[in-house]
Amino acid sequence: MTSKPSPSQKMTDPVRRLPVPAAAAPPPERARAFADTLAEAKGKHVLIALRGHPDPDGIASAMAQAHIAQRCGVGQTTIGYCHELSHRENRALVKLLGVELRKIKSVKDVGNVDFLSFVDAYDVDPDLADTDGIEVLTIVDHHRAPTPPKARFVDLRLDVGATATIFVEYLEQLAPLDSEVEDDQRIATALMHGLSTDTDDFMLARAGDFRAAAEIIEVCDRDLLADLSRRLIAPSAMDVMARALASLVVRRNFAMAGIGFVSEGDRDTIAQAADFLVRREDIDTVVVYGVVGDRFIEGSLRTHSPSVDPSAWLEQAFGYDDKGRPYGGGRRDKGGFRIPIGFLGRSTDRAQLWTLVEHAMRSALLRMVGDEPATGVLVQTV
Incomplete structure (x- = not known):
């Protein structure tokens, strides 16, 4: 007869084996509206303009939007930023995942741009020049805005700990990531890292953040995620x-x-x-x-x-x-x-x-x- 494990033995079991209550899938309306809005830029050039110094949540969200935009027929997507990648961890993210970012001071630095998009921000960076007259296509963020932001599509949620959570939901509804596809692994790894950093290693995570993590964890490159998570102090x-x-x-x-x-x-x-x-x-x-x-x-x-x-x-x-x-x-x-x-x-x-x-x-x-x-x-x- 097999004896039951002691409480101390139970505590050493991997956390991932613990039963997690099933959460209801998020409603698909917002994801569909996001895709429909991106489809309005079919054949056009969209600049995803990151605000301030890029952080993992913003970078990962921009990668996810570029991935979805390609599926929706957007002609060209550029991820641009104005300020230095000042944190060693953020530079490592870009280098290890091979993320294509353009440091710019003006929209004109990336050629003719038809639309702007903001992720992990509700407004344009004040140091980005020549944005007047360019319509904002989408805004996806989890920060409180002092006034309602204006764009063709706005998804501003205060009940999630990271913008990456929102993009995991979009991907689940629009373009599920495949663990056998290298590019999908890169995006999942970036999103998981963004989720972790913006929720202080999930200490501040909400229910939606945990659900998003569960959705992408099996697609992540675990070794690469471990490398990104080694937060050395310079x-x-x-x-x-x-x-x-x-x-x-x-x-x-x-x-x-x-x-x-x-x-x-x-x-x-x-x-x-x-x-x-x-x-x-x-x-x-x-x-x-x-x-x-x-x-x-x-x-x-x-x-x-x-x-x-x-x-x-x-x-x-x-x-x-x-x-x-x-x-x-x-x-x-x-x-x-x-x-x-x-x-x-x-x-x-x-x-x-x-x-x-x-x-x-x-x-x-x-x-x-x-x-x-x-x-x-x-x-x-x-």
Whole structure:
């Protein structure tokens, strides 16, 4: 007679063997509407314009849209971006999967474009030139937009943790991925990596994200996915973390840190420092900021507080540009902001420039937590 396994033996069983309740398939209407809209660009050139510094969720979603667009008869699809692939992990994604991305400053850099599409964003990158007069064909995103975005097709969902989740649903309905096809493996691997990174290794995943992961896991290249998931910390990130710790200011359960000047290629180290600092046990919200490339004040917010909406919090802290677009945005647990410093970036006195930035940032952040900043530059650290 076979004995029953002990509780400790059960705990060592692979997670994938655990019974998972079957989830109802998502309704196909949105996927069909997406395909119908892409079909309107049959024989045309669509530019999928990524906003900001491309991340795994955006890159994977763009790959999935290009795959579906080809099936729908779109003549040409280009994936373009304006800002550096600044994180080692993102550069590895592009290199290992052989993703074709074009770094551009103007739509004209990729020739005649008939339509724009946005994935993992609801608006065009403000640094992308010559977009006026080009119609936006599709918008697929999971971030909250301050105003309803405009396009022929809009799928904006706040109940998923990644845009990749939405594209897994589209693929399931329109063009199921085949584990025997190399190109399909690449797309599935990218989508799984995008899902994982945007949900913090599924710690923040919703039901739809888990369902999407289950749908594509058997199509992924497991070895390649493991390579992508090795998140090594670069020496430059260690340096930024040290600077953040040295300048840390704590007010009750809120913390902020200015890390000075960082290069364009290292701007993601700001987010890594925020991810590190929010793990401190006596704080639930942290903001880390610095001057990137002598052109922008960039920062990252991380929070465990259920009362902090990162997008609304950052909008209130830093306001809007002259076109009414917020300088900051985010989702449930994280956010980011980017504020141009204009002609001040030409200053040759970097110490004086940082003094001005530090004073402005700390004043704005202290007001958000109910503390009036002291006269002059606040220098108290913890």
